[in-house]
Amino acid sequence: MLERYLPILQWLKVYDRNTLTSDLVAAMIVTIMLIPQSLAYALLAGLPAEVGLYASILPLVAYAIFGTSRTLAVGPVAVVSLMTAAAVGNLALQGTAEYLAAATALAFLSGGILILMGLLRLGILANFLSHPVISGFITASGIIIAASQLKHILGVDASGHNLLEILLALGSQLHQINLPTLIIGVGATAFLFWVRKQLKPLLMRTGMNARLADIIAKAGPVLAVAATTLATWGWDLQTAGVRVVGEVPSGLPGLQLPAFDAELWQQLLVSALLISVVGFVESVSVAQTLAAKRRQRIAPDQELIGLGSANIASAVSGGFPVTGGFSRSVVNFDAGAETPAAGAFTAVGIAIATLVLTPLIFFLPKATLAATIIVAVLSLVDLGALKRTWDFSRCDFAAMLATIVLTLVEGVELGIMAGVGLSILLHLYRTSKPHSAIVGRVPGTQHFRNVDRFKVETCKQIMTLRIDESLYFANARYLEDRVYDLVASHPDLRHLVLMCPAVNLIDASALESLEAINHRLHDSGVQFHLSEVKGPVMDSLKRSHFLDELSGQVFMSQYEAWEALGRLTGCNHREHAKASV
Amino acid sequence: MLERYLPILQWLKVYDRNTLTSDLVAAMIVTIMLIPQSLAYALLAGLPAEVGLYASILPLVAYAIFGTSRTLAVGPVAVVSLMTAAAVGNLALQGTAEYLAAATALAFLSGGILILMGLLRLGILANFLSHPVISGFITASGIIIAASQLKHILGVDASGHNLLEILLALGSQLHQINLPTLIIGVGATAFLFWVRKQLKPLLMRTGMNARLADIIAKAGPVLAVAATTLATWGWDLQTAGVRVVGEVPSGLPGLQLPAFDAELWQQLLVSALLISVVGFVESVSVAQTLAAKRRQRIAPDQELIGLGSANIASAVSGGFPVTGGFSRSVVNFDAGAETPAAGAFTAVGIAIATLVLTPLIFFLPKATLAATIIVAVLSLVDLGALKRTWDFSRCDFAAMLATIVLTLVEGVELGIMAGVGLSILLHLYRTSKPHSAIVGRVPGTQHFRNVDRFKVETCKQIMTLRIDESLYFANARYLEDRVYDLVASHPDLRHLVLMCPAVNLIDASALESLEAINHRLHDSGVQFHLSEVKGPVMDSLKRSHFLDELSGQVFMSQYEAWEALGRLTGCNHREHAKASV
Incomplete structure (x- = not known):
C-alpha cells in the first residue's frame, strides 16, 4: 500500500553503485539540455527567465519520490507553457507581480487537480482527449508558439491571442526590425536546425557511436546560448538594441505556499483542469512508450499523483506548471537513466546552475531562446497527420481539423474544448446508425x-x-x-x-x-x-x-x-x- | 418527392365519406377536450387564456398538411408550456406586451429550428436525449408544474423559478388563502381525479362500451369548467375574491410575422433549441406508438417539418410553442381518427369556440384551470421509474436522478442540459473499461x-x-x-x-x-x-x-x-x- 503511493520505496532498496553511475551520467546530460530549455519556456509563458530554473528543481525531486516512470524527465514543456501564457495573460499584465502570482497559483491548482484525480482513480478522464484532438492541438500549439516567438527573432514588440492577431501585429512592426537581433535570431535558428538534422550523421561518419552522437546533437542549444551570449557581451550588442535576459536573481527560490485567493482560483479553475489533462496525456504517452521498451510498467493513477506533487512543488518554490516532456525524457532514456534518481540528480544540477550561472546569462539574447523554442516546437507540428487521418476516417479528420482551426483562430482553451466536444458528438453520431x-x-x-x-x-x-x-x-x-x-x-x-x-x-x-x-x-x-x-x-x-x-x-x-x-x-x-x- | 414533403397528398387522394365521418367524430371529441386544456396551458405559460385558443387553430392545420402521423393531436402541451414560461420569464414581465412577443418569437424560432433540422435530416439529434433523462425531466417538470398551480388553487400570489422558491413563496402566503377559491380548486381537483380513476369503470358497469366510457371520462374537465363557471357567475363569487379568466377578446387572431429582434432572438435561441428537441421527442414517441398499432409508419425527419410548420403557424397567429400531446393524441386515436384531417376539423371547432364561447368564459375561475393542469401533469410523474432504473443500471439511474434534482432545484433548462451531458459522459465511462x-x-x-x-x-x-x-x-x-x-x-x-x-x-x-x-x-x-x-x-x-x-x-x-x-x-x-x- 505504502509502496503504491511512494514508488521510491520500490527502487531505492535495490539501488546500487552501477545504477548510481548510470543515473549520474544521464542527469548530467539532461541538465545541460534543460538549462536553456527552462529559460526559454519561462519566456514563452511570459515569465522571468529564472522562474524556468525554479520549475526545474523541486518538481523533479517530487516526481522522483511519487512518480512511477523510471525515465520520465519532468519540467517546463512548450505546450503547457503556452497554455499558462494564455490562461494567465487573460488575468494580469506580463511582468507584474500579479502575473507571476497567477502562474504559481495555476501550478498549485493544477497540482491539486492532478492529485485529486489520482486519488479518485480518474486517470480515465484523459481518455476523453481523443488522439486526433491531441494531435491537432499540439500541431496548432506548435504553430502558435513558433509565431509568437518571431517577435524575439525580429527584435520587435508584437503580441496577440491567436495566430491572426500575432501575424498582423508582426506585420505592422516590420519596419522596426533590429538587424543585430535578426542576425542572432536567424543564425541561431539555422544553426539549431542544422544541428538537429545534420550533426548526428556527421559525427557518426567520424566513427562516433550513434547514441553519443545523438546526445551531443541534443546539446546544440547550449552551444548556441554560449556563443550568442559571448558575442553579445564581447561586442556590446545590448546597446545596439539586442534584448537580453538581463539581471537574474541568483540564489535558490524561497519556499512559500501561494496565497489563497478565491476569485483568482475560480478564474483559473478551467484552465488548470485543461492544463492538468493535457499535461497528463502528453506525459503518460512518453512514459508508457519508454517503459514498454524495457518491459516495465507505469501506473497511470499514481502518475497523476506524481505529476500533481511535481506541480505543487513547483508552486511552493515560485515556479509554474510542469509536466513530463517528450524530448528530454527520450534523452534521459537514451543516456541510460535507470531510476527516477536521475531526475533528482538533474534537480541538483539545475540548483547548482541557479547558484553559479545566473550572472553569466545576463547577456543571453532573448532571440537565442526564441530560436531554441522555434526549433523545438516545429518538430511537434505534424500536418501529415491530417492526410493520414483523412484517409482513415472522415469523422476523426473533422475533429482534428476543428481542433486545429479553433486553436489557431480562437485560442488554446476553446480549441481543445471544442475538439473534445466534437469528437464525443461524432462518436455518438457514428454509433447512432449501427450496421x-x-x-x-x-x-x-x-x-x-x-x-x-x-x-x-x-x-x-x-x-x-x-x-x-x-x-x-x-x-x-x-x-x-x-x-x-x-x-x-x-x-x-x-x-x-x-x-x-x-x-x-x-x-x-x-x-x-x-x-x-x-x-x-x-x-x-x-x-x-x-x-x-x-x-x-x-x-x-x-x-x-x-x-x-x-x-x-x-x-x-x-x-x-x-x-x-x-x-x-x-x-x-x-x-x-x-x-x- | 413532393409527396415526401407534403404528406397530405398521400391521404387526400383516397379520402372518402367513411373517412370523413370518422375524422369528424374524433375532431368533435378532441375539440371538447382541447378547449379547457388550451386555456389552462396558456395560463401555465404565463400568457392570456385566448393565446391557448390561438395556438390550437392554425398549428393544427399546418400539421395536417405537413405531418406524417395520421392521429397525432398537435397543440399546447404541459411540459413545453412550462419551458416557455421559464424561457420567457427570464426576459420579460408576465402580462406585458414584451412577454407575449417573446413567447411568439420563441414559437417562431422553435419552428425554424425544427424545419431546419428536418431539411438537414437531423432527427437523430433527438437521440441524445436518453430515456432516463427524458423520463426524469418529465417527472420533475410535472412536479414543478403542479406546485406552480397551487397558488391558483389557494387564491394567493406566489411564484418562483424552482421548486423550493415556489414552495417558500406559497408558505409565506398561507394566511391569505381565499376560501371560495380553495373550495372551487380543491373541489375541481377532487372531481377530476375521481373522473379519471372512477368514472370509466362506473359507466362500463352501466353497460356502456369501454371506448365510449373512456371518451366521456376524458371530457371531465369540460364539465368542471361549465359547473364552476356557472357557480361563479350565479353566486357572484368574483366579488368574493375568486379570480377568473376575465375579458377575452372575441374573434380570430390576426396574422402577422413576429418582428425581427436580433437581441431577443439570440437570448431565446438555446431555449428554442431545447423546446424543439424536447417537443419533438415527446411528439415522435406518441406518434410512433399510435402508428405501430395500425402497422402504419411515420417519417421522423418529415415530422420535424410538420411540427416546425405548426410552430411557425402558431407564431404568425399570435400563439406560443406547440407540439404533439400525449393524452389528446390517444383520445384522437381511440375516437377513430383516420387521417390528419381530424386535426384540421378540430381547428375549425376551436375557431368556432373562439368566435362564440369567449364571452362565456369570462367567469371561468383560474382555480378550475389549475385543477385540470394539476390532474393532467401528475399523471406524468413517474417516481417508480427511479426504482426500475436503479434495478436495471446504476449509470442510467445517476443520469435520471441528476436530471430530476437539477430540474427541480435549478430549473428546466439547466436540468435537461446537465442530464444530457451526464448521460453522454456516463456512456463514455461505461465503455471506457470494456469487458x-x-x-x-x-x-x-x-x-x-x-x-x-x-x-x-x-x-x-x-x-x-x-x-x-x-x-x-x-x-x-x-x-x-x-x-x-x-x-x-x-x-x-x-x-x-x-x-x-x-x-x-x-x-x-x-x-x-x-x-x-x-x-x-x-x-x-x-x-x-x-x-x-x-x-x-x-x-x-x-x-x-x-x-x-x-x-x-x-x-x-x-x-x-x-x-x-x-x-x-x-x-x-x-x-x-x-x-x-
Missing part, C-alpha cells in the same frame, strides 16, 4: 449471413435482424425505426428475431425501445424474439421486467431460433433469397 | 472461451485476448494498459493475439493505440496478431499503414491463429488451465 443486416441460413449449415450478400434460406413469416453495435440511447430509436419499417413492409411476418452477437451493452433507453418494440409488434400480431444474447447483457435484462413481458423467446443460438420457429410456423417452403429485402 | 478475457481452446473443438470460466487449452508462448467492445478513444488507452500488463507479467510470451469478434468500429485513437502496441510489443520481442476482425473494421484498417507494419498476421478465425502459431512455436505441451491468469 445491421437481415440474415438467412447458409444452406446445410448452422451459419447465418446477410441476405444481401449471400444466397441463404429465408422464410416469409420469420425474419432475423442482426444488429452490429451495442444498444444505447444514441441508437435506440434507430433500432425502433428499423424494426417498424420491416414490419410495415412485410405483411406476412409473424416472428421477428433480433440477433445480438455484437451487442455488448443495453442501456435503459435501449431497454425502453425493446419494450416498445415488443408491445407494438404484439399489437401487430408479430412475436418478438432475441438470439445470441451475451452473458453480461442477459444478466442486465434479467434485472428488468422485459423478459417477463417478451412475447417470444430468447434463443441461445440463432440456429435454435431458426429450428424452433420453423417448426412453429410450419415454414417448409424455404426460398433461396438474394437481395430480397 | 475483455484471456481465452483458450475448448479441448477438441474450434471454440475459444474465457480461461477463468472454462477448462481450456492454453500455451505459455501464445496468449489470446478477446475484447468485447468497439475500440475508440474512450477505451483505447485502457486496451494499451491491459496489453502491457499482460506482456510485463508473462516473460515467456512470444505471440499476442487480439480477438475482435465484438469490435464494430476502430477509430483513429484506437488505431494509434494498436500501432503503439504493435511497436512496443515488437521492442519486447512479442509478435502482435489479430483474429476475427469484422469486414467493415478490416476495410478501415486497410486504409491505414497499420497492416503493413503489423509484426504478426491477421487471422480470419481464432482457430486458424491457434493452429498457425502453435506450429510456429512448437507449442505441444498444452496445459489445461483453470483460472490461470
Whole structure:
C-alpha cells in the first residue's frame, strides 16, 4: 500500500553503485539540455527567465519520490507553457507581480487537480482527449508558439491571442526590425536546425557511436546560448538594441505556499483542469512508450499523483506548471537513466546552475531562446497527420481539423474544448446508425449471413435482424425505426428475431425501445424474439421486467431460433433469397 | 418527392365519406377536450387564456398538411408550456406586451429550428436525449408544474423559478388563502381525479362500451369548467375574491410575422433549441406508438417539418410553442381518427369556440384551470421509474436522478442540459473499461472461451485476448494498459493475439493505440496478431499503414491463429488451465 503511493520505496532498496553511475551520467546530460530549455519556456509563458530554473528543481525531486516512470524527465514543456501564457495573460499584465502570482497559483491548482484525480482513480478522464484532438492541438500549439516567438527573432514588440492577431501585429512592426537581433535570431535558428538534422550523421561518419552522437546533437542549444551570449557581451550588442535576459536573481527560490485567493482560483479553475489533462496525456504517452521498451510498467493513477506533487512543488518554490516532456525524457532514456534518481540528480544540477550561472546569462539574447523554442516546437507540428487521418476516417479528420482551426483562430482553451466536444458528438453520431443486416441460413449449415450478400434460406413469416453495435440511447430509436419499417413492409411476418452477437451493452433507453418494440409488434400480431444474447447483457435484462413481458423467446443460438420457429410456423417452403429485402 | 414533403397528398387522394365521418367524430371529441386544456396551458405559460385558443387553430392545420402521423393531436402541451414560461420569464414581465412577443418569437424560432433540422435530416439529434433523462425531466417538470398551480388553487400570489422558491413563496402566503377559491380548486381537483380513476369503470358497469366510457371520462374537465363557471357567475363569487379568466377578446387572431429582434432572438435561441428537441421527442414517441398499432409508419425527419410548420403557424397567429400531446393524441386515436384531417376539423371547432364561447368564459375561475393542469401533469410523474432504473443500471439511474434534482432545484433548462451531458459522459465511462478475457481452446473443438470460466487449452508462448467492445478513444488507452500488463507479467510470451469478434468500429485513437502496441510489443520481442476482425473494421484498417507494419498476421478465425502459431512455436505441451491468469 505504502509502496503504491511512494514508488521510491520500490527502487531505492535495490539501488546500487552501477545504477548510481548510470543515473549520474544521464542527469548530467539532461541538465545541460534543460538549462536553456527552462529559460526559454519561462519566456514563452511570459515569465522571468529564472522562474524556468525554479520549475526545474523541486518538481523533479517530487516526481522522483511519487512518480512511477523510471525515465520520465519532468519540467517546463512548450505546450503547457503556452497554455499558462494564455490562461494567465487573460488575468494580469506580463511582468507584474500579479502575473507571476497567477502562474504559481495555476501550478498549485493544477497540482491539486492532478492529485485529486489520482486519488479518485480518474486517470480515465484523459481518455476523453481523443488522439486526433491531441494531435491537432499540439500541431496548432506548435504553430502558435513558433509565431509568437518571431517577435524575439525580429527584435520587435508584437503580441496577440491567436495566430491572426500575432501575424498582423508582426506585420505592422516590420519596419522596426533590429538587424543585430535578426542576425542572432536567424543564425541561431539555422544553426539549431542544422544541428538537429545534420550533426548526428556527421559525427557518426567520424566513427562516433550513434547514441553519443545523438546526445551531443541534443546539446546544440547550449552551444548556441554560449556563443550568442559571448558575442553579445564581447561586442556590446545590448546597446545596439539586442534584448537580453538581463539581471537574474541568483540564489535558490524561497519556499512559500501561494496565497489563497478565491476569485483568482475560480478564474483559473478551467484552465488548470485543461492544463492538468493535457499535461497528463502528453506525459503518460512518453512514459508508457519508454517503459514498454524495457518491459516495465507505469501506473497511470499514481502518475497523476506524481505529476500533481511535481506541480505543487513547483508552486511552493515560485515556479509554474510542469509536466513530463517528450524530448528530454527520450534523452534521459537514451543516456541510460535507470531510476527516477536521475531526475533528482538533474534537480541538483539545475540548483547548482541557479547558484553559479545566473550572472553569466545576463547577456543571453532573448532571440537565442526564441530560436531554441522555434526549433523545438516545429518538430511537434505534424500536418501529415491530417492526410493520414483523412484517409482513415472522415469523422476523426473533422475533429482534428476543428481542433486545429479553433486553436489557431480562437485560442488554446476553446480549441481543445471544442475538439473534445466534437469528437464525443461524432462518436455518438457514428454509433447512432449501427450496421445491421437481415440474415438467412447458409444452406446445410448452422451459419447465418446477410441476405444481401449471400444466397441463404429465408422464410416469409420469420425474419432475423442482426444488429452490429451495442444498444444505447444514441441508437435506440434507430433500432425502433428499423424494426417498424420491416414490419410495415412485410405483411406476412409473424416472428421477428433480433440477433445480438455484437451487442455488448443495453442501456435503459435501449431497454425502453425493446419494450416498445415488443408491445407494438404484439399489437401487430408479430412475436418478438432475441438470439445470441451475451452473458453480461442477459444478466442486465434479467434485472428488468422485459423478459417477463417478451412475447417470444430468447434463443441461445440463432440456429435454435431458426429450428424452433420453423417448426412453429410450419415454414417448409424455404426460398433461396438474394437481395430480397 | 413532393409527396415526401407534403404528406397530405398521400391521404387526400383516397379520402372518402367513411373517412370523413370518422375524422369528424374524433375532431368533435378532441375539440371538447382541447378547449379547457388550451386555456389552462396558456395560463401555465404565463400568457392570456385566448393565446391557448390561438395556438390550437392554425398549428393544427399546418400539421395536417405537413405531418406524417395520421392521429397525432398537435397543440399546447404541459411540459413545453412550462419551458416557455421559464424561457420567457427570464426576459420579460408576465402580462406585458414584451412577454407575449417573446413567447411568439420563441414559437417562431422553435419552428425554424425544427424545419431546419428536418431539411438537414437531423432527427437523430433527438437521440441524445436518453430515456432516463427524458423520463426524469418529465417527472420533475410535472412536479414543478403542479406546485406552480397551487397558488391558483389557494387564491394567493406566489411564484418562483424552482421548486423550493415556489414552495417558500406559497408558505409565506398561507394566511391569505381565499376560501371560495380553495373550495372551487380543491373541489375541481377532487372531481377530476375521481373522473379519471372512477368514472370509466362506473359507466362500463352501466353497460356502456369501454371506448365510449373512456371518451366521456376524458371530457371531465369540460364539465368542471361549465359547473364552476356557472357557480361563479350565479353566486357572484368574483366579488368574493375568486379570480377568473376575465375579458377575452372575441374573434380570430390576426396574422402577422413576429418582428425581427436580433437581441431577443439570440437570448431565446438555446431555449428554442431545447423546446424543439424536447417537443419533438415527446411528439415522435406518441406518434410512433399510435402508428405501430395500425402497422402504419411515420417519417421522423418529415415530422420535424410538420411540427416546425405548426410552430411557425402558431407564431404568425399570435400563439406560443406547440407540439404533439400525449393524452389528446390517444383520445384522437381511440375516437377513430383516420387521417390528419381530424386535426384540421378540430381547428375549425376551436375557431368556432373562439368566435362564440369567449364571452362565456369570462367567469371561468383560474382555480378550475389549475385543477385540470394539476390532474393532467401528475399523471406524468413517474417516481417508480427511479426504482426500475436503479434495478436495471446504476449509470442510467445517476443520469435520471441528476436530471430530476437539477430540474427541480435549478430549473428546466439547466436540468435537461446537465442530464444530457451526464448521460453522454456516463456512456463514455461505461465503455471506457470494456469487458475483455484471456481465452483458450475448448479441448477438441474450434471454440475459444474465457480461461477463468472454462477448462481450456492454453500455451505459455501464445496468449489470446478477446475484447468485447468497439475500440475508440474512450477505451483505447485502457486496451494499451491491459496489453502491457499482460506482456510485463508473462516473460515467456512470444505471440499476442487480439480477438475482435465484438469490435464494430476502430477509430483513429484506437488505431494509434494498436500501432503503439504493435511497436512496443515488437521492442519486447512479442509478435502482435489479430483474429476475427469484422469486414467493415478490416476495410478501415486497410486504409491505414497499420497492416503493413503489423509484426504478426491477421487471422480470419481464432482457430486458424491457434493452429498457425502453435506450429510456429512448437507449442505441444498444452496445459489445461483453470483460472490461470
